[in-house]
Amino acid sequence: MSTPAADGFRMPGEWEPHARCWMAWPVRGETFPNGLEAARLAYAEVAKAIAQFEPVTMVCPDGEVASVSLAVGKDVAVMPISISDSWIRDNGPSFVKNPATGEVAGVDWQFNAWGRNYDAFEPDTLVARQILDRLKLRRYEAPLVMEGGSFHVDGQGTLLTTEECLLNPNRNPHLSKAEIEGHLRDQLGVTSFIWLGQGYEQDETDGHIDEIATLIRPGLVLAMTTDDTADPNYPVFQDNLERLAMARDAAGRELEVVTLRTPARREQAGVRLTLSYTNFYLANGGVVMPLFEDAADDEAIRTFKKLFPDRQIVPVPALDIVRGGGGIHCITQQQPA
Structure with missing residues (x-):
């Protein structure tokens, strides 16, 4: 069976x-x-923010098309497909492109709900197939x-990821690190790997x-830090x-690293919320970034304006997304176009 890399595809940088x-x-x-209502309002705000810069399609169950259309507004398209959760970065397709022909295709990863954190996730194993069809x-x-949120690529051969996630026995316990790298070369067209250790x-x-x-x-690279040694x-x-x-990237370059400090610790039912400014969406001509009602928000906005002088920075409240376990990205x- 052929692979994207063998057919001339690579995953572009975001x-x-x-x-x-x-x-x-x-x-x-x-x-x-x-509650779902708070989450839906937050998702709708993100969709409207991105729609200022590029087309947006919101997928939803068949019976909810009318209500979702009203919630997201006329500038966001709505497509009915079967879903059981709402983290499309992870259960949707990772798009790849053939630079020579311009053809776009999709990688359909096997999805097991982040190591079977949730039951009844079967509809989400079919999301990528439904969209690509x-x-x-x-x-x-x-x-x-x-999951698509477990890696970043630079479109020039470099992949950035963590050992905690990709080498976790709840994903691919039968594969070695080298074997996983081999599959990522085949699926994303990358040649070089930068492995960080643990996550948030x-x-x-x-x-x-x-x-x-x-x-x-x-x-x-933009990376999160904290000054709190405790x-x-x-x-x-x-x-x-x-x-x-x-590290060195696929071109042999040393990496320039810009850091942002994390917001103050917040918990929900005794579990820490992953408040991260690296969890943003890079749109055509814009950046939709999270706000956490924290003193660190202002510093993050200033940093984003310096990093993206040619893009419009659109801050969006993200706490009701983070309470669900993720962020805007x-x-x-x-x-890809």
Whole structure:
């Protein structure tokens, strides 16, 4: 069976032009302790913010098309498909593109609800297939349990990820690190790997990279830090910064690293919320970034304006998304132009 890389495909960097952004409407009540209504309002605000810059399609169950259309407004398209959760970065397709022909295709990862954190996730194993079928795009079925939020690429051969997630025995216990790298080369067209260690404390995704670090452009990484040496994240973030300092990308470049400090600790039912500014969406000409009603928000906005001088920065309240276990990056998926 052929692979994307063998057929000339690669996954573009998120800063490359998009045809569309995909999102999925909140439907699982147990995911959002503040209630579905609060989550839906937050998702709608993100969709409207992104729609200023590029087309957005919100997928939802068949019977909810009318109500979702009213909630997201006329500038957001709504598509009925079967879903059981609303983290399309993880259960939707990872889009790849053939630079020579311009053809776009999709990688359909095996999805097991973040190591079987939730039951009744079967509809989400079919989300990528349903979207790619609707788009009439080529679909590659990957032999790997993965989520799109567990890696970043620079579109030039480099992949950034964490050992905590990709080497977790609740994903691919039968595969070695080298074997996992081989599958990622085949599916995403990458050649070089930067492995960080652990992710955000008590992150139910087991260390998704989009909570702790992201590639802004080739050679430039934005990473979360904390000055609080008593914070369990402190040694984790320090180790990740040391790894980034030693790393080289696929082009052999040293990485420039910009840091942002985490907001003050908040918990929900005794579990720490993953409050992260690296969990944002990079749109055509814009950046939709999270706000957490924290003193660190202002510093984050200033940093984003410096990092993206040619893009409009749109801050959006994100606490009601984070209470569900993810962030703005987790609920979005870019489709390359």
